[in-house]
Amino acid sequence: MNILAIESSCDETAVAIVRNGRELLANQINSQIELHRVHGGVVPELASRHHLEAIHPLIAAALAEAKMDWPDIDGLAVTQGPGLSGALIVGLVTAQSLAWLMDKPVMGVHHLEGHIYANFLAFGDQICFPLLVLLVSGGHTQLIEMHNHGEYSLVGSSRDDAVGEAFDKVARLLGLPYPGGPSIDKLARQGNPKAFSFPRSLPGTYDFSFSGLKTAVLYKVQELQRQGVDLPVADLCASFQAAAIDAVLDKTLRYARENGIAQISITGGVSANSLLRERLHEEAKASGIEVFMPPLSLCTDNAAMIAACAYYRWQPSADLDLLAKPRWPLVEAVQAAQASEPIQPEQPTPTQKVS
Numbered sequence: 001m002n003i004l005a006i007e008s009s010c011d012e013t014a015v016a017i018v019r020n021g022r023e024l025l026a027n028q029i030n031s032q033i034e035l036h037r038v039h040g041g042v043v044p045e046l047a048s049r050h051h052l053e054a055i056h057p058l059i060a061a062a063l064a065e066a067k068m069d070w071p072d073i074d075g076l077a078v079t080q081g082p083g084l085s086g087a088l089i090v091g092l093v094t095a096q097s098l099a100w101l102m103d104k105p106v107m108g109v110h111h112l113e114g115h116i117y118a119n120f121l122a123f124g125d126q127i128c129f130p131l132l133v134l135l136v137s138g139g140h141t142q143l144i145e146m147h148n149h150g151e152y153s154l155v156g157s158s159r160d161d162a163v164g165e166a167f168d169k170v171a172r173l174l175g176l177p178y179p180g181g182p183s184i185d186k187l188a189r190q191g192n193p194k195a196f197s198f199p200r201s202l203p204g205t206y207d208f209s210f211s212g213l214k215t216a217v218l219y220k221v222q223e224l225q226r227q228g229v230d231l232p233v234a235d236l237c238a239s240f241q242a243a244a245i246d247a248v249l250d251k252t253l254r255y256a257r258e259n260g261i262a263q264i265s266i267t268g269g270v271s272a273n274s275l276l277r278e279r280l281h282e283e284a285k286a287s288g289i290e291v292f293m294p295p296l297s298l299c300t301d302n303a304a305m306i307a308a309c310a311y312y313r314w315q316p317s318a319d320l321d322l323l324a325k326p327r328w329p330l331v332e333a334v335q336a337a338q339a340s341e342p343i344q345p346e347q348p349t350p351t352q353k354v355s
């Protein structure tokens with residue numbers, strides 16, 4: 001089954017074609033980072049306008065990359081939420097217009113479920129359940145236990161800022177360019193992670209909190225500025241990063257150990273962080289836990305993960321009536337899908353072997 005997927009929930013316009021949930025035939029991504037950098041963050045109206053300009057050329061490029069034409073496509077998938085509403089609408093209107101025009105089924109996909117399925121695209125049947133997924137992006141920080149395809153328990157989530165958002169805000173405070181995560185990661189390598197002691201979030205729960213950490217960095221910067229010293233930016237980056245990564249890593253490993261979970265995966269933009277990758281690799285190995293880290297191109301926003309998710313969870317819309325869902329908790333989305341009957345031209349089963 002060849003699925004053409006569209007992702008436009010934030011600042012990446014992406015189109016991909018994936019065969020049977022595993023074979024990546026085309027992966028086109030147009031990033032708007034440069035466009036938004038001058039504003040220090042994503043400007044929703046600019047994002048929507050840019051999606052509109054980029055989307056059709058990207059679809060043409062994806063079909064060309066896969067050496068395919070519309071008759072080769074069996075279905076469409078599109079990110080329905082969560083995300084920026086104008087940005088989501090561009091993808092949804094495009095996908096549903098094409099579905100009508102080309103007479104193809106179309107499925108709305110939850111963006112975070114897409115991130116989870118980056119693992120299945122990359123590792124397929126190496127993954128066993130239960131799988132513990134640490135989803136760390138600019139918009140979300142969630143620890144999710146996946147029991148089977150489409151079956152999740154939310155173990156913990158951020159009560160305030162997402163971890164990527166904290167990286168971006170601290171970077172801005174330190175005068176580093178947007179997006180802040182890569183800048184902090186790079187500078188932290190030259191700094192001392194023990195130079196400053198910043199708080200680790202919320203002991204005794206699997207939830208996360210990053211606003212206290214962000215404020216602690218702000219107060220430290222203000223204190224140093226009052227003293228008239230040059231800001232030790234690399235030390236501040238290293239100390240902040242150590243605290244932020246400690247917070248997500250400790251909870252993930254603790255939950256896995258306490259619940260006998262043998263496989264952990266990370267996904268989302270912050271999973272590019274070098275400290276997180278190194279420490280997770282070492283500490284999980286020491287506990288006999290297997291770690292899956294999809295390649296970075298599949299961890300950050302992309303449409304291939306949306307196509308993979310649609311393949312494993314195929315449930316197309318009956319009436320081309322998919323509306324944008326800017327705020328859409330994952331567990332609610334899955335329960336609603338389970339309550340409705342699947343409509344199936346060609347339904348892959350979760351146990352079906354894919355190649």
Ligand code: KG4
Pocket residue numbers: 010136137138139140163164165167168179180181182185268269270271272273274299300301
């Ligand atoms: O998943 P993503 O591409 O977009 C969504 O938010 O959905 O994640 C983007 C986030 C940004 O906050 C960015 O600063 C962060 O991922 N990020 C990093 C690194 N690379 C990207 N954070 C820490 N270290 C990195 N190396």
Ligand code: ZN
Pocket residue numbers: 111115137268300301
């Ligand atoms: Zn994302």
